[in-house]
Amino acid sequence: MMLYTTARTAFRTLRRNPMRAMLTTLGIVIGVGAVIAMMEIGAGASAALKKTIASMGANVLVVRPGTASSGGVSFGAGSTTTLTPEDCQAILRECPAVRNAAPMVRARTQVVYGNRNWVPNAIYGTTPAYLDVQDWSILAEGEPFSDRDVLNGNRVCILGQSLVRELFDNESPVGKEIRIKNIAFRVIGVLTPKGANMMGFDQDDVILAPWTTIKYRVTGATLSTANQSTATASDSVNTLSNLYPAVKRGLYPEQSSVQQADNPMPVRFANIDQIMLAANSSAEIPLAVEQITGVLRERHRIRAGEPDDFNVRDMAELTRTLSTTTKLMTNLLLAVAMISLVVGGVGIMNIMLVSVTERTREIGLRMAVGARGKDILRQFLVEAVVLCLTGGAMGIVIGHGGSLLVQALLKWPVETSPAAIATAVLVSAGVGIIFGFYPAWKASRLDPIEALRYE
């Protein structure tokens, strides 16, 4: 009630000299406006970057088999054949932090259409889940292959943009047939362009097909082919009708019946090169890694203390670097905006000091009719705070308007942040109190007799 009266008095006093009040608050208006605009644009940029990173696969995890070695010769990462499609399904079933998972087999070979040929960067055999994991679900044309295509090993494929350019000269390839290692694949869809990734690898130079088709018809590789690098060269299965591998090989050393009874091993029909997974969010990546490791160790029967026979990799470092960069930029801009707020505060102090000097007689009069020192202190403090809060409110409007303008004109992403507005209100009130205190204190210490006599 008392404060309300004081605030009203302050408003009236400020209205007596509106031009000066406006000029005084200008510093605060600009400062708060800058803070709001910076925080909104910063938050927008940060969100946009996060989205970009997510589209590059920031939430993506890759599980690859571990290293095989023979007689001291290591075959490099991914050379053992321990991952199966069932691992992929188990991960999807048992890891709540994983949004989706796709098994993958890779091949690299020539692709022919008509009188053109091309060797794409990658021929991926996978499931429809791959598109979801890579955030690539929207196709430029056609439709993705289905889980039924995967089960049946149908000879269908989706082409990346680079292949459309190289093989089809930018004509629509949907419904046409290409040949991969002399096996005909019907093109049912075209991926949207994605461009190069961070390493300069052309992500559009890719063919996606059901993994069963690639596995059994194109590479013809089975579990027995340990070293992938030699797989396509040595083991060329090249028939149109051979759905399953023709040659039956012994996967394991022959076991005695007693050994079989002691160690029941599940029969593995196929191995895959890697599993691509998407975590629910980048925050849940560590949790997902933990869950995947647990599931795979159990499925692969790895005892405690033994090393994993697989690797789980994430893009956390990428995410971290980029989010650190945006945070740094936002903080830097915020610091600049804060400096302008301080400058605005000094302006307030300056004008309040002038005002105190100018109104010395008024202060004397108020004291003579019964105002105590603290009444005067409160009056001037409230005046400064009212100035700052008014300026803050105008700054919020201007800052928000400015960021909307930036969004409209420069097409920059902008995100409204209530936290920024709350901060601006608090900061401007704080500036008013801090910079208004000294003039108010000075006013409250005046001697009423001297003040009344002041000319």
Added chain:
Amino acid sequence: MELITLRGIEKTYQMGDIAVPVLKGISLAIRQGELVALTGSSGSGKSTLMNILGCLDRPTAGEYWLDGQEISTLSADERALLRNRKLGFVFQSFNLLARTSAIENVAMPLSYGAGHLSEREARERAAEMLTRVGLADRLDHHPAQLSGGQQQRVAIARALINRPPVLFADEPTGNLDSKTSEEVLQMFERLNTEDRITIIMVTHDPKVAGHANRVIRMQDGVILDDAPPTAGANPNTPAGAP
């Protein structure tokens, strides 16, 4: 009943190393309902005495009893509260708040009062006071739109808003022409007789002092002379006044 009693009031200003005595032992008593003029040449200490009487300043030595309360030992905040409740001030230069309406000027002391009035009550009381000083049709005028006499009447209304028993006027007619001076002084007399408000005026004008029913003349920090005015006694002198 004695409203104001001073006993041996002294005031000494410290100018560097030199102590300058301004009041040298003032003793006097003022009853309720008196209209007192405090006169004397400049430097006689009448303003200093006025400041002490008005509780704006504290005496260096001596006792000051106001309405049965010893004032000289009160803190600044206590004196402020006392000024608000028991004293009214009228100044030579009016001291109205510029660009503020008459009614707001008059209501201003209420915001520091102990008795909390609502905004509406405060405005009503201020309007009533302005009506009493004959400015009922000037409530929303700003000081710049009022004549000197009207401004001083606004100041009187402001001084009376808290219904104080004592009104101090420091050269109330110093900035007014003789006709409006007369009006203001007649208002003082009316307040004095009708509302029994004790009025203490500082003036060096013998004509103004003539309206009082008691004139205290000061010289060099002491009371030279304390008597009814020479130029025709005021008929309203309360019984028992010296």
